[in-house]
Amino acid sequence: xxxxxxxxxxxxxxxxxxxxxxxxxxxxxxxxxxxxxxxxxxxxxxxxxxxxxxxxxxxxxxxxxxxxxxxxxxxxxxxxxxxxxxxxxxxxxxxxxxxxxxxxxxxxxxxxxxxxxxxxxxxxxxxxxxxxxxxxxxxxxxxxxxxxxxxxxxxxxxxxxxxxxxxxxxxxxxxxxxxxxxxxxxxxxxxxxxxxxxxxxxxxxxxxxxxxxxxxxxxxxxxxxxxxxxxxxxxxxxxxxxxxxxxxxxxxxxxxxxxxxxxxxxx
Amino acid sequence: xxxxxxxxxxxxxxxxxxxxxxxxxxxxxxxxxxxxxxxxxxxxxxxxxxxxxxxxxxxxxxxxxxxxxxxxxxxxxxxxxxxxxxxxxxxxxxxxxxxxxxxxxxxxxxxxxxxxxxxxxxxxxxxxxxxxxxxxxxxxxxxxxxxxxxxxxxxxxxxxxxxxxxxxxxxxxxxxxxxxxxxxxxxxxxxxxxxxxxxxxxxxxxxxxxxxxxxxxxxxxxxxxxxxxxxxxxxxxxxxxxxxxxxxxxxxxxxxxxxxxxxxxxxxxxxxxxxxxxxxxxxxxxxxxxxxxxxxxxxxxxxxxxxxxxxxxxxxxxxxxxxxxxxxxxxxxxxxxxxxxxxxx
Numbered sequence: 320x321x322x323x324x325x326x327x328x329x330x331x332x333x334x335x336x337x338x339x340x341x342x343x344x345x346x347x348x349x350x351x352x353x354x355x356x357x358x359x360x361x362x363x364x365x366x367x368x369x370x371x372x373x374x375x376x377x378x379x380x381x382x383x384x385x386x387x388x389x390x391x392x393x394x395x396x397x398x399x400x401x402x403x404x405x406x407x408x409x410x411x412x413x414x415x416x417x418x419x420x421x422x423x424x425x426x427x428x429x430x431x432x433x434x435x436x437x438x439x440x441x442x443x444x445x446x447x448x449x450x451x452x453x454x455x456x457x458x459x460x461x462x463x464x465x466x467x468x469x470x471x472x473x474x475x476x477x478x479x480x481x482x483x484x485x486x487x488x489x490x491x492x493x494x495x496x497x498x499x500x501x502x503x504x505x506x507x508x509x510x511x512x513x514x515x516x517x518x519x520x521x522x523x524x525x526x527x528x529x530x531x532x533x534x535x536x537x538x539x540x541x542x543x544x545x546x547x548x549x550x551x552x553x554x555x556x557x558x559x560x561x562x563x564x565x566x567x568x569x570x571x572x573x574x575x576x577x578x579x580x581x582x583x584x585x586x
Numbered sequence: 587x588x589x590x591x592x593x594x595x596x597x598x599x600x601x602x603x604x605x606x607x608x609x610x611x612x613x614x615x616x617x618x619x620x621x622x623x624x625x626x627x628x629x630x631x632x633x634x635x636x637x638x639x640x641x642x643x644x645x646x647x648x649x650x651x652x653x654x655x656x657x658x659x660x661x662x663x664x665x666x667x668x669x670x671x672x673x674x675x676x677x678x679x680x681x682x683x684x685x686x687x688x689x690x691x692x693x694x695x696x697x698x699x700x701x702x703x704x705x706x707x708x709x710x711x712x713x714x715x716x717x718x719x720x721x722x723x724x725x726x727x728x729x730x731x732x733x734x735x736x737x738x739x740x741x742x743x744x745x746x747x748x749x750x751x752x753x754x755x756x757x758x759x760x761x762x763x764x765x766x767x768x769x770x771x772x773x774x775x776x777x778x779x780x781x782x783x784x785x786x787x788x789x790x791x792x793x794x795x796x797x798x799x800x801x802x803x804x805x806x807x808x809x810x811x812x813x814x815x816x817x818x819x820x821x822x823x824x825x826x827x828x829x830x831x832x833x834x835x836x837x838x839x840x841x842x843x844x845x846x847x848x849x850x851x852x853x854x855x856x857x858x859x860x861x862x863x864x865x866x867x868x869x870x871x872x873x874x875x876x877x878x879x880x881x882x883x884x885x886x887x888x889x890x891x892x893x894x895x896x897x898x899x900x901x902x903x904x905x906x907x908x909x910x911x912x913x914x915x916x917x918x919x920x921x922x923x924x925x926x927x928x929x930x931x
Contacts, residue, residue, distance in 0.1 A: 334700040345726035422709025
């Protein structure tokens with residue numbers, strides 16, 4: 320370099336790595352703004368569960384029949400809120416697939432951001448969209464005046480739906496790392512649809528033959544769907560539901576971590 | 587470097603890797619490697635670095651010391667191992683064997699300390715963010731970054747801060763990557779094929795921004811296969827071919843290698859030994875019935891061919907920088923019997 324000595328020279332000035340591995344509010348805010356800017360995702364996530372609720376949850380044939388401490392309409396509302404939340408968190412987790420394809424993940428790896436902080440930001444963003452999905456279904460439920468259950472069950476089920484759906488953020492991450500970006504969303508939509516049937520979100524499992532009913536107990540949404548209805552149902556709490564949730568959480572987190580390692584090893 | 591990549595990504599693993607590298611570096615300094623200046627921690631130090639992808643050797647034993655303040659062009663054709671080397675310097679991958687250190691530490695540690703940043707090849711940006719959002723996003727990942735407005739100004743993006751990245755031209759996107767790389771005010775800036783796919787105007791503006799910045803004494807290493815860029819913007823050119831360094835010197839030295847012209851003639855059964863023995867001939871190559879002779883004195887080659895042999899259809903062309911570059915970096919035809927090196931046998 321032929322620069323004169325009077326020029327302020329750029330030397331190796333070492334900086335402290337950022338606290339929390341780069342976990343920061345501005346990044347979270349930008350991620351949320353980005354997510355809400357994607358109108359198709361937002362509409363799909365927020366509108367579909369409401370439409371399902373309006374179709375299935377208000378059917379005069381059974382809507383006001385008793386179900387545990389409430390009625391069938393309340394039962395279906397909780398199921399649809401869970402469906403919306405799960406679509407939100409899965410989709411948000413799966414955006415890593417697009418970011419990986421765009422090379423953004425690679426760009427981030429030349430910053431102090433740690434993978435854990437990155438995943439935490441993704442999950443927090445997923446919770447924001449999940450929150451809207453949850454609240455909108457419940458708001459529509461209240462507006463129709465059909466669902467009926469004790470006040471504490473309204474509140475408790477809403478919170479359990481919201482936080483419980485985070486498990487599927489890990490599922491989204493796993494799929495996002497596993498599948499190519501161009502069809503990850505389609506595959507995911509189909510898988511979630513199947514899993515929702517298996518969990519009894521769309522049709523009560525009692526409507527299926529015994530063999531199907533037994534098999535359904537091992538699907539990823541079964542345990543969570545039972546747990547979110549705990550306040551409403553009169554059936555006693557079953558620890559196998561928790562086992563189902565924890566087992567699938569372990570599979571999703573383990574799968575995401577496995578694919579993530581493969582991804583970072585490859586350049 | 588024994589740690590797996592998975593472990594290296596955890597904080598504990600990083601500290602460990604750093605300690606390991608630190609101790610290795612001391613040993614290296616004591617051995618007194620060439621290129622090392624006393625009391626100066628090199629910006630980059632590669633020691634016998636090899637990188638294999640399965641059976642493919644991407645980097646084949648590279649030793650390289652880049653001292654602080656140098657502007658180095660890493661020049662080679664596609665597939666020469668440039669990106670593989672850069673990935674190791676940035677801590678994106680790890681050498682199969684050998685040592686890589688950046689300012690005396692493990693690359694990933696140097697990245698976390700904001701000592702090194704990079705302008706990557708195409709990609710690496712989110713199309714749905716604006717220019718400003720992208721800079722704000724990455725700025726939030728560093729502790730004490732340069733102000734967002736300042737790097738935007740220096741990268742020449744002030745007029746398009748609200749534009750979506752997807753709507754930016756290739757040159758604008760590359761300047762955005764440059765802005766991101768400026769955020770930690772790094773001691774070392776690494777550019778991987780920074781102007782690939784850019785038009786002339788974009789290329790000019792990009793180098794203008796880099797040149798202004800390099801004037802402040804930042805260490806810059808850029809990979810390129812554009813010889814003119816290496817010539818115009820580097821004070822040192824390192825040429826690589828098939829994972830090895832084949833030349834290392836100033837641009838002037840590189841240009842000197844490019845002197846001479848090429849005589850092409852049709853001469854079935856050419857006597858390569860006799861041609862190689864002529865004054866000034868640097869190489870003789872036979873392609874079927876055609877013979878190519880590189881020489882500082884093509885007149886005497888032509889005279890010899892026309893007067894003393896059956897050669898015909900003579901053609902003499904100037905050998906530019908591009909040809910010198912190709913001569914140094916092109917792959918040898920595998921198993922070709924024709925003598926290529928000029929040394930008379």
